[in-house]
């Protein structure tokens with residue numbers, strides 16, 4: 001079998017793989033990416049957060065992405081029974097990026113991967129990792145292309161950015177179920193011919209509370225196409241009979257916020273289903289490998305945290321891999337696992353508060369405190385590592401306490 005030698009093997013050419021490949025390559029090490037599919041390929045995850053711009057900048061991707069003309073994103077809107085809670089990233093607690101993009105991921109991911117290739121990193125598309133053997137921290141990975149040709153890649157280090165493929169966790173039995181409840185999404189890209197009927201910020205991502213535990217994403221792209229998806233427990237979806245298209249049209253019709261705008265609109269593809277996406281592993285690193293992006297833990301789409309956690313974890317991991325290749329000591333637990341879990345844990349609190357209804361109470365309260373709104377806005381912008389923000393440092397308690405206070409104040413007002 002043919003054998004190739006590199007310093008670092010990166011599995012997956014999604015955002016996590018591309019960020020890691022670029023940063024490690026820039027430090028002068030030989031990198032190879034293997035990617036199971038042919039790009040462009042469809043993947044969901046279209047709304048980015050400002051915090052990911054820092055990782056994309058360090059990876060050298062911003063110019064190439066800018067050229068694609070994606071929809072710029074300056075905030076996020078939440079809607080419930082006609083009430084609107086609008087966050088603008090300029091009005092936030094943490095000093096950082098105040099905008100980002102809403103992207104068609106097929107095009108976005110190809111742009112990142114093409115940029116990596118232009119930097120001189122080879123990407124083997126339609127090539128799947130089938131086996132890995134570790135000898136200390138060195139490894140031999142077996143890959144197979146679509147014609148069945150096998151090859152071995154010897155690497156000093158592996159970055160696993162294989163997303164839902166979960167290559168290393170599956171090969172070494174590291175998978176662990178998430179504590180989050182299993183949810184299901186039905187979604188499509190639509191020709192949004194009535195977008196102009198939205199009065200304020202028609203191009204801003206909107207999350208609509210449909211009913212308890214069920215919400216809708218509306219992500220407008222610069223092309224006039226809009227991504228729309230319903231997320232809820234499987235039992236919610238079971239209540240809609242028929243084909244996926246019939247189910248999706250009936251769902252759109254059942255929500256006042258979407259009924260008129262999306263009535264009879266053309267779908268760019270037949271509505272698709274994704275479910276049970278939350279998964280995690282015990283350990284995000286080991287002798288000779290690190291897991292980045294979705295392989296570490298993917299929570300839920302509600303706060304668009306996926307690509308941000310993917311790119312930021314890869315940015316952090318890449319710097320540690322470089323240190324390791326230089327022969328320096330790396331404390332993976334302290335410098336990788338802990339900060340990565342910090343981000344995941346903050347978002348997990350917000351995801352749970354969203355489904356429990358705590359965030360509804362806060363978002364749609366009569367008179368939101370502007371300071372508190374700015375602090376929560378920073379979390380929604382992805383600044384979940386800023387310990388000066390009480391809604392980060394005390395993420396579990398701060399939301400509950402605030403919701404209780406709002407409920408109490410509103411009760412007192414009703415009595416008066």
Ligand SMILES: Cc1cc2nc3c(=O)[nH]c(=O)nc-3n(C[C@H](O)[C@H](O)[C@H](O)COP(=O)(O)OP(=O)(O)OC[C@H]3O[C@@H](n4cnc5c(N)ncnc54)[C@H](O)[C@@H]3O)c2cc1C
Pocket residue numbers: 011012013014015016017034035036037043044045046047048049127128129130161162163164165166167185274277292293294295298300301303304305306307308310
């Ligand atoms: C319903 C839903 C909605 C979402 N919405 C958002 C959103 O609005 N915003 C957001 O930021 N995130 C969102 N996400 C999350 C987002 O999809 C992911 O977090 C993001 O794609 C993670 O990037 P990644 O690079 O880690 O993985 P991926 O983008 O999945 O890339 C991994 C790559 O690895 C390749 N691969 C897999 N197995 C192998 C193998 N054996 N060998 C070689 N290559 C392999 C795959 O082909 C793939 O190209 C959503 C997720 C879901 C389920």
